[in-house]
Amino acid sequence: MIRLRSETAKGVALSAPATLYVGFLVAAPLVILVTYSMWTQSYVTIDKTLTLANYREALTDPLVRLLMLRSILIAAAVTVATVALAYPIAYFIAMKAQRKTLWLLLITIPFWSSYLLRVFAWKLILGFNGVMNSALLAVGVIQEPLTFLLYNEFAVVLTLAHAWAPFAILPIYVSLQKIDPQLLEAATDLGNGGLERFLRVTLPLTVPGIVAACLIIFIPTVGDYVTPSLVGGSDGKMIANLIQVQFGAANNWPLGATLSLLAMLAVGFAAIVFVLSATGLGRRIR
Amino acid sequence: MKRYKLGAATLAATLAAGAALAGGADLQVFDWSGYEDQGFFADYMSKYSEAPSYTFFGSQEEAYTKLQSGFTADLAHPCSDAVRKWVAADLLVPLDPAKLTNWDAMLPEIKEVDGIQIDGQLWMMPFEWGNTGLIYRTDKIGDDEITLQLLADPRFEGKVAIPDAASSAYALASLATGNAADYTHLSDEQFQAASDYLRQVHPNVRFYWSDAGQLDQAMASGELEMGWAWNQSELNLIWNDTPAKMMRDIDKGIATWVCGYVRLKSSTASDEQVYDLLNALSQPDSGKYIIESWGYPHANAEAFKIADQDLIKQYGFDDPKSFFEGSLFFDAVDPPLEAKMLKEFERIKAGF
Numbered sequence: 001m002i003r004l005r006s007e008t009a010k011g012v013a014l015s016a017p018a019t020l021y022v023g024f025l026v027a028a029p030l031v032i033l034v035t036y037s038m039w040t041q042s043y044v045t046i047d048k049t050l051t052l053a054n055y056r057e058a059l060t061d062p063l064v065r066l067l068m069l070r071s072i073l074i075a076a077a078v079t080v081a082t083v084a085l086a087y088p089i090a091y092f093i094a095m096k097a098q099r100k101t102l103w104l105l106l107i108t109i110p111f112w113s114s115y116l117l118r119v120f121a122w123k124l125i126l127g128f129n130g131v132m133n134s135a136l137l138a139v140g141v142i143q144e145p146l147t148f149l150l151y152n153e154f155a156v157v158l159t160l161a162h163a164w165a166p167f168a169i170l171p172i173y174v175s176l177q178k179i180d181p182q183l184l185e186a187a188t189d190l191g192n193g194g195l196e197r198f199l200r201v202t203l204p205l206t207v208p209g210i211v212a213a214c215l216i217i218f219i220p221t222v223g224d225y226v227t228p229s230l231v232g233g234s235d236g237k238m239i240a241n242l243i244q245v246q247f248g249a250a251n252n253w254p255l256g257a258t259l260s261l262l263a264m265l266a267v268g269f270a271a272i273v274f275v276l277s278a279t280g281l282g283r284r285i286r
Numbered sequence: 287m288k289r290y291k292l293g294a295a296t297l298a299a300t301l302a303a304g305a306a307l308a309g310g311a312d313l314q315v316f317d318w319s320g321y322e323d324q325g326f327f328a329d330y331m332s333k334y335s336e337a338p339s340y341t342f343f344g345s346q347e348e349a350y351t352k353l354q355s356g357f358t359a360d361l362a363h364p365c366s367d368a369v370r371k372w373v374a375a376d377l378l379v380p381l382d383p384a385k386l387t388n389w390d391a392m393l394p395e396i397k398e399v400d401g402i403q404i405d406g407q408l409w410m411m412p413f414e415w416g417n418t419g420l421i422y423r424t425d426k427i428g429d430d431e432i433t434l435q436l437l438a439d440p441r442f443e444g445k446v447a448i449p450d451a452a453s454s455a456y457a458l459a460s461l462a463t464g465n466a467a468d469y470t471h472l473s474d475e476q477f478q479a480a481s482d483y484l485r486q487v488h489p490n491v492r493f494y495w496s497d498a499g500q501l502d503q504a505m506a507s508g509e510l511e512m513g514w515a516w517n518q519s520e521l522n523l524i525w526n527d528t529p530a531k532m533m534r535d536i537d538k539g540i541a542t543w544v545c546g547y548v549r550l551k552s553s554t555a556s557d558e559q560v561y562d563l564l565n566a567l568s569q570p571d572s573g574k575y576i577i578e579s580w581g582y583p584h585a586n587a588e589a590f591k592i593a594d595q596d597l598i599k600q601y602g603f604d605d606p607k608s609f610f611e612g613s614l615f616f617d618a619v620d621p622p623l624e625a626k627m628l629k630e631f632e633r634i635k636a637g638f
Contacts (some may be wrong), residue, residue: 044375128509234635246345250628
């Protein structure tokens with residue numbers, strides 16, 4: 001055994017595994033990404049002179065702006081839809097359901113199959129001769145298959161909202177679970193009706209859960225690649241698809257690295273703005 | 287589907303044959319999935335009783351990236367348009383035509399394709415070739431009516447698909463704008479004309495296809511009426527009894543691709559084993575097999591003589607010479623032009 005002399009040495013030794021882990025898996029890749037973004041690609045070789053040319057190119061390109069904005073808007077729509085649909089479910093499980101464990105288990109069932117399969121399932125449902133169109137045709141509501149169901153932003157939002165639902169339900173459930181029932185009783189004693197009690201006690205107390213759910217959904221969906229490429233068509237393409245092109249067909253890793261970094265910055269900025277405004281709002285309604 | 291049945295049969299036969307000689311699997315091949323079909327290299331199987339080891343890629347770009355990052359194998363199977371880039375990246379070693387026993391029997395035109403030989407060096411042994419062309423539903427569009435310009439016709443809004451690949455899209459656009467001969471080195475005006483054409487097609491595009499199965503299904507269901515696609519899609523539709531065919535009129539525009547095997551610089555297998563596989567792949571019998579059960583034309587001219595003539599006619603390659611003379615070839619595009627195409631194509635797809 002190594003004998004540790006001081007508190008400092010003990011502290012360093014204790015935090016070393018975590019530091020190494022973060023260093024190798026987070027810091028080092030980030031350094032590589034930043035370095036790559038300052039190099040330039042020329043046909044099959046990489047020019048290693050440091051330059052900001054890629055940033056200039058990316059920031060002046062209206063296509064990058066469009067895709068970045070669209071990615072953030074799609075992710076925001078997914079977040080709003082998912083959280084709005086998840087809240088009543090979480091509320092039901094936390095407040096009303098008898099067999100909470102069974103309900104929680106049922107919610108995770110979609111996760112027993114691969115994410116890719118769930119995306120394909122939506123393709124089958126929304127497709128030209130898919131479940132939805134066949135059903136509507138059979139009932140006689142429509143004469144021709146609807147084509148606006150698939151290959152657009154709507155399909156991307158729908159697919160992502162379904163795929164991420166449990167991630168929203170669980171944090172909200174936890175925050176609802178923590179509410180002391182005596183607070184609700186007190187609100188009733190003080191003359192609050194059902195709706196008022198929800199708005200003045202339950203909702204403010206679950207703001208941390210809602211914020212967590214929003215971040216858990218918003219951050220990964222901005223960079224989603226497979227959903228837009230399968231159900232997005234050309235109107236539903238997102239920034240990750242452009243990044244993939246740079247690392248694949250275009251064989252321009254430096255530009256791909258630049259776009260990745262810019263996407264990270266944009267997501268980080270949007271997330272910080274959201275957290276600050278959400279917590280501010282939470283305090284206000286309390 | 288036919289080819290899977292035959293594949294399964296050969297696999298079963300091999301398994302039954304049992305105990306394999308050591309060595310066959312030491313040869314590493316980096317290939318498109320499906321080409322591990324043992325009908326393609328019967329001679330290799332009879333010598334080594336064991337198939338080579340296969341690793342698969344889904345696209346040439348993926349293969350290139352993987353090789354650049356240090357993946358090693360003996361042989362790889364790109365198409366002729368990739369060879370110049372792979373040579374420039376110093377990934378390949380040239381082949382020796384003297385060791386290719388079927389070299390003399392190869393279609394003479396195929397040996398002239400850019401990328402097979404560069405500056406007198408042989409870099410790729412051509413294996414299979416085929417067409418990329420306009421496939422259309424014959425029950426919706428007449429044979430007299432069909433042209434490449436029809437893709438841009440507003441009547442077909444949401445009824446067409448083109449590949450999510452800049453080079454293929456610009457090949458189509460070069461043909462449609464009458465600049466097929468200059469496809470690899472379009473001038474600025476020609477490039478502009480091609481881009482304008484693709485912009486006109488864009489509102490009609492239901493999706494830019496990246497996997498052929500997606501296109502086949504959409505053609506079969508009637509979601510699409512036209513698609514710029516590989517001859518494999520045409521065959522899938524024929525086998526599926528969908529009334530569809532490829533526009534094979536050279537004057538109206540069709541493209542041809544050639545793929546084959548290259549030897550990688552990282553190769554560690556012996557010359558003998560590498561050339562045993564190459565020679566097995568280029569045998570007329572292998573050619574007959576790929577023609578009849580896959581519907582792909584082979585590089586060996588002898589294969590066409592021994593294969594089922596009715597199938598050759600039905601699949602549309604009874605006159606290979608005319609294709610080699612009259613169609614656009616997927617040659618390597620000038621690197622700066624290629625970069626321009628990729629960039630512009632992303633814009634067009636996004637509606638700019």
